[in-house]
Amino acid sequence: MSLVNFTTREITCKIVYYGPGRSGKTTNLHYIYGRVPDTRRGRMVSLATQTDRTLFFDFLPIDLGQISGFSTRFQLYTVPGQVYYNATRRLVLQGADGVVFVADSQARQLDENLESLQNLQSNLLEHGVDVRTVPLVLQYNKQDLPRELILSPADLDDALNFRAVSSFSADALHGQGVFETLKGISELVLKRLAAGTAV
């Protein structure tokens, strides 16, 4: 749940990067960390296994600067993608203001993407949140892989994008689509916030 303070004019929102294992959630955060100026980001925290798989979460606070006189901060989290870690995944989702679903574009990963999307829906429900109401964007990562290995964004839209939300093609390793995705979810979250705080 976002925090809005009208006295100190501060806004803090929580964005969660969700998706199947090895789809590129942590890679998104690493790219953002590397490209956002030092003055606009905090320390990145990664709770990972010895083999660098996310164990609990990655956390990166970024400062969007002044928006309409409000100092606006986003806290970016990733969840562990592996099926085994569902309990911790559900905990990280608590209080999320927006979700980026990072799908793996490889054709052989389609079932994992669908399973993870269903898991998102079920974990949001456990927090009393309807997936149809939460700000959500989809990112189709690994679009740089050979054509014969991946599904096109149009095919992925057909398979995954039930809500017809914004979707972004990406190659998170090299940064393509990473900031477009972040900008997309930022707009949704802040517009919803602006609408929600109006009397």
Added chain:
Amino acid sequence: MTTRAVEAWTLEPLVKFVKEAGARLVLVMTSAGQVLAQSGFARAVDVMSAAALGAAIMASTEEIARQLNQAPFAALNHQGERHGIFLAGLATGRGRLVALVVYDLDVSSLGLVQLFFEQLAAELQAASPKGSVSKQVLAADFERDLSDSLKTLFGR
């Protein structure tokens, strides 16, 4: 010493607690890890990551308690060579919050922190506004400024 509060009602009890318990730093945050107030020497830790990690510890142990069919653990304490951290839930009119206390072992102790924490919890509960915070209107030009700010940050 830094004292900052997103919600002003937290300030007085917090400052008093830091002084009486000899705490180095205390953070009051939501269960999602968003900081509502802080008091003490913030240089001791990176405040935002400490809050995220503290909330995660609380959430993990609450989930274990839930699986054991018991009420959430009241408090958690981890003691190192020089510092200790104390984590506990707080019931307030603004819902359940989490407090993270960092203390130096040569200045304070777990007993002292626990003793004054009960007082802090009672004072925060008494000071907290009941029910939801009244809604206010964000500036009318919020959406217009949003696009410009995002362009500036993301450079596209």
